[in-house]
Amino acid sequence: MAETLDTLAAALATGRTDSVQLVERALDRARGCESVFITLMAETALAEAHAARRRRAQGRPLSPYDGIPIAWKDLFDIAGTRTSAGSRTRADVAPATVDAPVVAATRRLGFIALGKTNLSEFAFSGLGANPHFGTPTADLPVNEPRMPGGSSSGSAVAVQRGMVAAAIGTDTAGSVRVPAAFTGCVGYKASQARYDMTGVFPLAGSLDSLGPLAGSVADCAIMDAAMRGQVAAPLVPARPTIVVDDVLLDDPEITAPVRAHVEAVIAQLSRQAPVRRQRIEPWHRAREAIARLGWLGAYEARALHLETLTGPQRDLIDPRVVSRLDGAARISAEAAAELMAIRAREMRALAAALDGALLLLPTVRHVAPPLAPLEADPLLFAQVNVATLALTMVASFLDMPGVALPTGRTADGLPFSTLICAAPGRDDDLLAGAAWVERALIA
Known part of the structure; x- marks a missing residue:
């Protein structure tokens, strides 16, 4: 990972x-790895680097981070670029004329948009494959490429x-936490109300949220503040009370x-730290x-x-995405309304349960x-996709902000990840607690 x-x-x-x-080095690395970026903003990024x-x-940087390149998932509007959402169906969409507010906020602090990164088409998969722009893969010490996680x-x-x-993603059912x-990586999915969502191509407006991916909780906190137009104060780790739900961990689908x-x-x-074993009823009801x-x-x-799904562009969509969208036709408007009511009720109950x-x-x-x-196998893909999102999806339904932390490796070097979640709106407590957990596990 980068510094x-x-x-x-x-x-x-x-x-x-x-x-x-910094920008020239970042561009060289980006050009040397296929399928990571859909759009590299080389000319603009270099011009901004010279200005920084x-x-x-002249002794007047916009912030301590003035001149540092970052990347944005290709769901964010950036002036002068097309927002593809990872789909060929948007090949003729006009370039954005203004930055999304979260992009503009970081630019006012001097962060430089290096480009727009690849994703699952329409952000609708937890595995990260894209047949149109290629599937990016991490540099892992295994003999065969692994799914990068999506979207x-x-x-x-x-x-x-x-x-x-650092790079910015979106998360509706796990799309920051799973690839982290x-x-x-460390991935922070914020509460939905944390940022201005204007200029971000949606997937599901009731559930969409944003968040950064980086090498540490502190870097996620820096980007979190920047996306809200602020220079972050130093993150002070705070020892949390940790809740463990044994019933949740007894899920037979969790691998040994x-x-x-x-x-x-x-x-x-x-x-x-204090660890409380407790069944979290709102989680199970959700x-x-x-x-x-x-x-x-x-x-x-x-x-x-x-x-798009019922029009002439249907054949341009990844068949795996089409299958999932078609399958959603089974969900009635009445069921959706009931889900919304359950969600509101269980979010309130969750805050009380976690205390x-x-x-x-x-x-x-x-x-x-x-x-x-x-x-190679669409049916296997669909099955593994559902299994991949099973835990993060429930947390999203409850609008739980979460930090995915790398906490170890398998014998052959694949990352393990532990998710730390808070009640809706408790993002600052989450970041401080996750920073403490990160430090405690390294010590």
Whole structure:
């Protein structure tokens, strides 16, 4: 992975590097790895890098991070670029004329948009494959390529391969947390109300949220503040009370290595922080509602794309995405309304159940699966996709902000990931608690 944002800021401040060097290095790395970016903004990024270098020479940088390149998932409007949503159906869409507010906020602090990263088409998959723009893969010590996780696949790989120190994704059912888990990054999915969502191509408006991927919780906190137009104060880790739901962990679909790993994480943390074993009833009621009524995100995604799905461009869509959108036709408007009512009720109940504590669980039931078998078998792809999103989907339904932390490796070097979640709106507590967990597990 690339250096941290604060390390880069210190190097810029002391003159050990400059913004032009940083952007040129990032562009070289990006060009050397296929399928990570859909659009590289080389000319614009270099022009902004030169401007940042001049500002720093004059002693007036926009922030400590002025001149640092970052990447954006290709769902964010950036002036002068087309927002593809990873789909050929948007090949003729006009370029955006203004930046999405979260993009503009980071640019006002001097962050440089290097380009727009690849993703699952329409952001509608947890595995990260894209037949139109290729599937980016992480640099992992295994003999066969692994799925990068989706839908923010390119953002995760751009960080994991050291192209940028941070990249921004979106998350509706796991699209930041899953790619963070599969690639060994830190991924922070915020509460929905955390950011201005204007200028972000949607998947399901009731569930969509945003968040950064980076190499540390501190870097995620820096980007979180920047997306809200602020320079982050130093993140102070705070020891949380941790809740573990044994019924959740007894899920037979959680693979044995993942279960053993998360139990080891719990054991290690319990020596340093209070750990409360508790059945979180709102979680289980939410999971039952999804199983009984369907996934609200699929219902809303089908409604959003219905014209394309039933029109002449249907054949341009990834057949795996078409299958999922078609399947959402089984969800009635009445079921969607019931899901919305259940969601509102269980979100309130969750806050009371957690009572300020953070819920700990595996980010995904399994480690990153091999790419080739899933690319070759649509039925297997669909089955593994559902299994991949099973845990993060429930957390999204409850609007739980979450941090996916890399917490170890399998014997052959694949990342394990542990998810730390909070009640809706408790993002600051989550980041401070996740930073403490990160430090505690490294110590």
